Amino acid sequence: MEMFAKSRNLIPFLLRSRKCCYNTNSTAAIFIQRRFDSVKAGEQLDLYNYREDFDRDDQHQQTLNFPGGRVPITPRMKFISELSEKRLPCYRVLDDDGYLIPGTIFEQVSKELALNMYSTMVALQTMDTIFYEAQRQGRLSFYLTSTGEEAINIASAAALTLDDIVLPQYREPGVLLWRGFTLEEFTDQLFGNKADYGKGRQMPIHYGSNKLNYFTVSSPLTTQLPQAAGVAYSLKMDKKEACVVVYFGDGSTSEGDFHAGLNFAAVMEAPVIFLCRNNGWAISTPVTEQFRSDGIAIKGQAYGIRSIRVDGNDVLAVYSAVRAARQMAIKEQKPILVEAMTYRVSHHSTSDDSTKYRCVKEIEQWRTEKSPITRFRKWIQRNGWWADQNETELRGNIRKQVLEAIQAAEKVEKPPLTDLFGDVYDKVPSNLQEQERFIRDTIKRHPKEYPSDVPL
Numbered sequence: 001m002e003m004f005a006k007s008r009n010l011i012p013f014l015l016r017s018r019k020c021c022y023n024t025n026s027t028a029a030i031f032i033q034r035r036f037d038s039v040k041a042g043e044q045l046d047l048y049n050y051r052e053d054f055d056r057d058d059q060h061q062q063t064l065n066f067p068g069g070r071v072p073i074t075p076r077m078k079f080i081s082e083l084s085e086k087r088l089p090c091y092r093v094l095d096d097d098g099y100l101i102p103g104t105i106f107e108q109v110s111k112e113l114a115l116n117m118y119s120t121m122v123a124l125q126t127m128d129t130i131f132y133e134a135q136r137q138g139r140l141s142f143y144l145t146s147t148g149e150e151a152i153n154i155a156s157a158a159a160l161t162l163d164d165i166v167l168p169q170y171r172e173p174g175v176l177l178w179r180g181f182t183l184e185e186f187t188d189q190l191f192g193n194k195a196d197y198g199k200g201r202q203m204p205i206h207y208g209s210n211k212l213n214y215f216t217v218s219s220p221l222t223t224q225l226p227q228a229a230g231v232a233y234s235l236k237m238d239k240k241e242a243c244v245v246v247y248f249g250d251g252s253t254s255e256g257d258f259h260a261g262l263n264f265a266a267v268m269e270a271p272v273i274f275l276c277r278n279n280g281w282a283i284s285t286p287v288t289e290q291f292r293s294d295g296i297a298i299k300g301q302a303y304g305i306r307s308i309r310v311d312g313n314d315v316l317a318v319y320s321a322v323r324a325a326r327q328m329a330i331k332e333q334k335p336i337l338v339e340a341m342t343y344r345v346s347h348h349s350t351s352d353d354s355t356k357y358r359c360v361k362e363i364e365q366w367r368t369e370k371s372p373i374t375r376f377r378k379w380i381q382r383n384g385w386w387a388d389q390n391e392t393e394l395r396g397n398i399r400k401q402v403l404e405a406i407q408a409a410e411k412v413e414k415p416p417l418t419d420l421f422g423d424v425y426d427k428v429p430s431n432l433q434e435q436e437r438f439i440r441d442t443i444k445r446h447p448k449e450y451p452s453d454v455p456l
């Protein structure tokens with residue numbers, strides 16, 4: 001009631017200052033006023049003053065005023081082309097050989113930061129290799145690697161602060177690694193043991209951490225985009241010095257939620273970075289069969305979102321672009337879209353064999369000479385910051401730590417059966433109670449069929 005009264009008091013002011021043509025008693029006006037406290041859309045109310053517009057148009061015929069703004073007129077019937085003449089260029093700092101491209105503008109990185117980013121990319125690559133093998137040995141039920149996309153993972157994470165909230169797709173565990181998720185936390189989730197925060201109820205790789213501001217991975221594609229717009233809007237309302245970063249693949253942009261998320265964020269001026277990993281594939285569907293536009297960045301512009309295309313295999317380009325995007329998102333309170341061009345080197349997941357639908361030679365080229373890790377190593381080595389000896393030590397150490405973490409996680413007991421039915425409802429509903437009785441009864445009748453490491 002009090003809020004209502006306050007809003008009512010504001011209306012006369014609002015109407016005077018914005019030459020608004022709304023009925024003063026309209027509750028719509030009250031709600032619109034509240035919304036405009038957070039976004040600049042209210043300024044556009046001026047555009048609704050049709051009387052004045054008609055007068056102006058009589059005098060100057062060059063433009064027409066529509067509710068969305070002034071539009072120039074043309075006597076020519078001209079359709080806009082489906083493609084611009086030139087493809088949108090890709091921002092790059094390092095060339096294929098790890099040399100700085102002459103004239104490139106980028107965010108300087110210290111030796112410490114560069115080595116940190118490099119080591120974490122190597123750690124991610126090592127984790128991927130070992131966890132993938134563990135799945136092949138039948139020790140894990142499922143796995144999915146980020147091979148080829150290590151720079152997007154690590155350099156984007158390095159450009160953020162821990163206050164920034166991450167909504168991942170699933171191919172971004174490097175962001176979590178950078179934030180301090182331990183190898184034990186990774187393996188506890190993968191093995192679904194009782195230390196796993198999800199209590200073993202999620203598929204492997206569905207990591208999440210409240211502490212590290214990292215939403216839990218959810219497999220239904222693109223649901224994280226409209227959610228990200230909402231989370232970012234809440235940061236805006238709380239006037240936080242932070243933004244949201246939402247990751248997604250090229251394939252995810254075909255979901256309706258992509259469009260809803262972008263439009264919502266643009267209109268509400270939400271501080272969110274939409275970070276698209278355009279890796280060429282959505283399982284077996286190539287981007288050429290996914291969309292006919294020149295990639296993703298231009299779609300940002302269509303929604304009124306400042307956008308950039310960047311070489312996702314270039315650590316310095318990703319780092320610089322995301323740093324700039326973060327600053328703009330927070331300072332200007334608006335969304336930014338980053339399209340990071342890359343290649344999904346791995347099979348989609350352990351349930352896929354990508355050699356059935358793409359050329360092995362192409363995969364190998366991206367795995368070796370186009371690897372973001374190799375390119376960045378050339379740069380740090382040329383700077384005198386890294387040597388072959390450091391490489392051997394680093395890889396040996398990480399391998400040992402990952403293997404130890406696996407062995408430890410494998411030995412930890414699984415969460416008890418009861419956990420399967422908890423944490424969703426305040427009172428377990430009768431159908432779930434019935435399912436629990438049923439499973440317990442089945443276990444009694446067939447005890448050998450029940451895994452011995454899951455407590456009853």
Ligand SMILES: Cc1ncc(C[n+]2csc(CCOP(=O)(O)OP(=O)(O)O)c2C)c(N)n1
Binds near residue numbers: 279348
């Ligand atoms: C709504 C929905 N539709 C389909 C799927 C099945 N699916 C899982 S991953 C995937 C491909 C996604 O490709 P992309 O977004 O490019 O990410 P990438 O795997 O290349 O990183 C599909 C179709 C799903 N998980 N959710």
Ligand SMILES: [Mg+2]
Binds near residue numbers: 250251278281
């Ligand atoms: Mg993809």
